[in-house]
Amino acid sequence: AQRVTQPEKLLSVFKGAPVELKCNYSYSGSPELFWYVQYSRQRLQLLLRHISRESIKGFTADLNKGETSFHLKKPFAQEEDSAMYYCALFWGSARQLTFGSGTQLTVLP
Amino acid sequence: DVKVTQSSRYLVKRTGEKVFLECVQDMDHENMFWYRQDPGLGLRLIYFSYDVKMKEKGDIPEGYSVSREKKERFSLILESASTNQTSMYLCASSLLAGNTEAFFGQGTRLTVV
Numbered sequence: 001a002q003r004v005t006q007p008e009k010l011l012s013v014f015k016g017a018p019v020e021l022k023c024n025y026s027y028s029g030s031p032e033l034f035w036y037v038q039y040s041r042q043r044l045q046l047l048l049r050h051i052s053r054e055s056i057k058g059f060t061a062d063l064n065k066g067e068t069s070f071h072l073k074k075p076f077a078q079e080e081d082s083a084m085y086y087c088a089l090f091w092g093s094a095r096q097l098t099f100g101s102g103t104q105l106t107v108l109p
Numbered sequence: 110d111v112k113v114t115q116s117s118r119y120l121v122k123r124t125g126e127k128v129f130l131e132c133v134q135d136m137d138h139e140n141m142f143w144y145r146q147d148p149g150l151g152l153r154l155i156y157f158s159y160d161v162k163m164k165e166k167g168d169i170p171e172g173y174s175v176s177r178e179k180k181e182r183f184s185l186i187l188e189s190a191s192t193n194q195t196s197m198y199l200c201a202s203s204l205l206a207g208n209t210e211a212f213f214g215q216g217t218r219l220t221v222v
Binding site for chain 1: 140142152157167168205207213215216
């Protein structure tokens, strides 16, 4: 069963515009959710985790248990934000890490 | 500096060959993972391991096996490579504790011809 859904494969916004990358999850337990980012020719790396409730590079993500969502937001997109973004869920007693299908964000000048 | 190292950056193998992809981490992490990354499909979990000699199937284990004889090393094995296993393979490791960050290798681009 798909546990992490990212409905947008591609997303383009203009520089300075707000951006929201959607993520929905299905898990009956207490979710541990993350956003990872992969810049061109770089390794996949952690952007932020829900438990920290932090803002990284201007991005924030709020866990909404009622809607089972963990959308990633930034009020003013920058060209250097162009990258592939993955939502991920740590779940189960064996600690499986499941990713969504990813959203390719392009910030246009 | 934390490190997850995959033994090869690029590999070209023939159909039917047995292929070994190696991954080593130096962070004393309990968890290790193997994913394949394909356009439009994201990262799909093949196998993972939370301890030495332990392995768990992920979402797409068919055609693959794994080996974890030492804590720092996790090997992915393609018993008989097929063209549909052409992909980017990513290894990752993490602590077993909750809400912990996973660290990724640089990836191995495998082409099966």
